[in-house]
Amino acid sequence: MLTTEVVIIGGGATGAGILRDLSMRGVKAILIERGDLGCGTSSRFHGLLHSGGRYAVRDKNAAIECIEENQILRRIGKHCVEPISSIFIRTPEDDEAYEGTWLEACKEAGISTKPLELSKLFEMEPNVSRKVKSAYLCPGAAIDGFRMLWQIFDSANRHGGKTLTYTNVIGIDSENGKVVGVTVQDMHSKEIYKIACNYLISATGPWCSRVAQLAGIDINVKPSKGSLIAFNHRICTNVIHRLHKPSDADIFVPHGTVTILGTTSIDSDPDDNSTSQEEVECMMKIGEATFENLRDYRILRVFAGCRPLYSAGNSSGRNASRDFAAIDHGKEHGLANFMSVCGGKFTTHRQMAQKVCDMVCPVLGNTAKCTTHEVPLIEEPSEQLMQRAKAVFPSYAAELAENRQGAQRLEQLVKDIEKDNKLGEIVCECENVSRAEINAVAEDSTSHSISDIRRRTRLGMGTCQGTFCTYRAVGTVKSLKKDWTEDTSKLFREFLEARWKGIRPVLWGNQMRDVDLTRGIYEVSLNINHEEKKHE
């Protein structure tokens, strides 16, 4: 049996933030996640680092939190934030009167709104609709959810925080009205065991009701599904918002090599991350007000995530507050040392974690102050290391690898390639992922599938959506001879199915042709479905 002070359930942004904060305050903590890190809501969003402008009119507090955290994450999470701007544009379809209200609200919240001449806007963003009436430059940016989580966990681990992925909570153990531990199951080995703790925090977002149910507690979390569309390339260089009351499909975020359009808001089951073709069509229609030629751009795939909206009352969807809720089950339901945290946004996850830890630590007798806003998540690479990296990686690959893996792992990658230059070969040509990087991530104890490697490298997330990198990646990990790399058919199917899931609702145009090529390679040439030849 493992013993720790705090168990955190949920490997998303909230849980990660709490693990890092507790670890930095010197509290022993273990985080458990039923899947891979960030496979829930925290990676299924725009990748937008809010400026707060979107919430300024309706929710001043949320807006202020956003702008504060925006500045902090740009500083501590340099490798995960693309330091671009966000541009709010008012199209002819948007209410003119809202513009003044919005400007006033942004001013009050301390969010800068620099007016942009339309000629300047079109120079910066040549693809934006020429019908735009006015535009403002705000400090929004793009943030890589997977990468930030990965780096938060790295930082937490350095401070002693532990993480167990593919570990599902099946029971909450309590004695005398107090939580004393959890019963968990390893999803791979199926082993069931207990972890003893003094405090339990459920940071499971839209799954909070289900986890609380394990202790017989009812809480009102309303999962609200948002779908997003990923386009094949950067159609804008800055985040483009519609200047109107927050609504569906009104944000475009240039994110890495792609652009993401979102989102929708539909009450749903937390495990439902499907998107219908109707939703896509609906979003495309709205998106055309921002980019008139939107349909000329190729859709790569769609994805969806569930917002963990918490409501003490009955509001849901866009009317529910984006604020977060920390529910002390001791006070509310008579089960002490148990807290559920839900609601909130990726942008403000650090501040949420700080507030939660400020509540939890005194219970544990810890009075240390939060320092998460002061310490960068990962170290900067030395100039010398970057030079060595540029010498061994193909063009455009060194900086990307450094951003994804951080200085420490990069140094190892460089050493590996210096020793064997074949490891510098690119496995994923769309996202420039080298064999060395795949090897290093596959060796990590949290990796159990090609999808796990994808989340840490962007393998298979580009134009070909796995057509050419899947067999290369499977071949690469197979040579590592790990338990999970033995069944290659399973590796193929898991990854291709996951890619296919996001493509199915957008099966037209070039993507349709791409899928047919993929099918030709895997189903026909490689016979991945093992159709036996029938003997006569």
Place this chain on the structure above:
Amino acid sequence: MAKLKSDNPDQCISCNICLTACPVARATRKYRGPKLTGPALTRLRMLIEDQDPMLQYCSNCKNCDRVCPSGTPISTLNMKARSAYYKKNPHTLAEKILSNNELMGKTITSIPFASTIANLGMKITKAAGAFEIVGMSSKAPFPTYAKKSFSAMFKSISQPKCDKKVLFFPGCYVNYNEPQVGVDLVHVFNHNNIEVLIDDNFVCCGSPMISAGYIDKVQHNADINSKILASYAKQGIDIITTCTTCALILKQEYDELFELEAVKEYNVHMYDAIEYLLNMYERGELKTDFKTLNKKEIYHTPCHLKVQGYGKPTLKLLNKIPGVEVVDADAGCCGLSGIYGYKTNTAEVAAIVGSKLQKTIKESDAHEGVCECNICRLQMQNNTGKKAYHPLHTIRQAYGI
């Protein structure tokens, strides 16, 4: 920066067919192929900047564009990226010199004896090793300059008045290096009762500048040439080229690079000289009073002709001439690809690419080579022991004019 239509890499489905057709990727591992350099890295270049030595290795031969089942303008993405690279990095001296072909040609052919001195000077400079110093290969087959430009020679030809007129775009090579091709064209067309017009306001199509990474400068040339071409096309006058590269730039690349509307007005009226004559032959309009010639020729298809997708008219037409046997070399790209074959760093790749063609020609029992492209012909003559001519040369010979 000029607005470039081909910023959009979305047509590519990463099938890699282009890689199998790329002569450069086959010749050197320094180039990782058209798909990666073109559409794949176009996406990454929108995200990060980096030194990219691969950019200089695309020869712009356009075999990638030809085989692409998705219609991706791969080579244009490459040229666009190369041009963007030179916004922040200096051009080599060789690129500066080689992209100035028009000015050099104009100057040298307009002064008496200047060409003799220039050609001699080139030999001496080459012998003295000065080519290497500026980054040009002394092994590559450089063209020589003509004594008199084509436009000067054209003025002294008295043409019969004909109802049918065509406009000829001679391009720099015919104008300054091998005016004989233009002269042959005028005679062959006149023989078929077609008068040839030229327009003194034409400028270089811009191909060497595109290859050397000066796309912005090309826009100026594109504006001038496309306006002239459109004005003739509107009068129903067909436009004839002999240089397959000029043709490709005028017909297609101006539109890919600059979205010039005028291109659509004239490009359906543009024909390669031999394509035009073959069309006439097929309609029964071409004079067939050919003499028997008794020669065997080996034909090389220029890459820039292949990509235009109108077959191999030369192979068909020359074989109609009694006593002429034309065989297809079918030996891939000549490698030179304009200035690519002359810059030291790419000349060695060009030499590898072109070696198959050279070997094929050398070992062939044909008397001479035949090819539409001027630069290809230089490679066909380079250490093969055979001369290479434009097909108009044989046609004029057969007419006995």
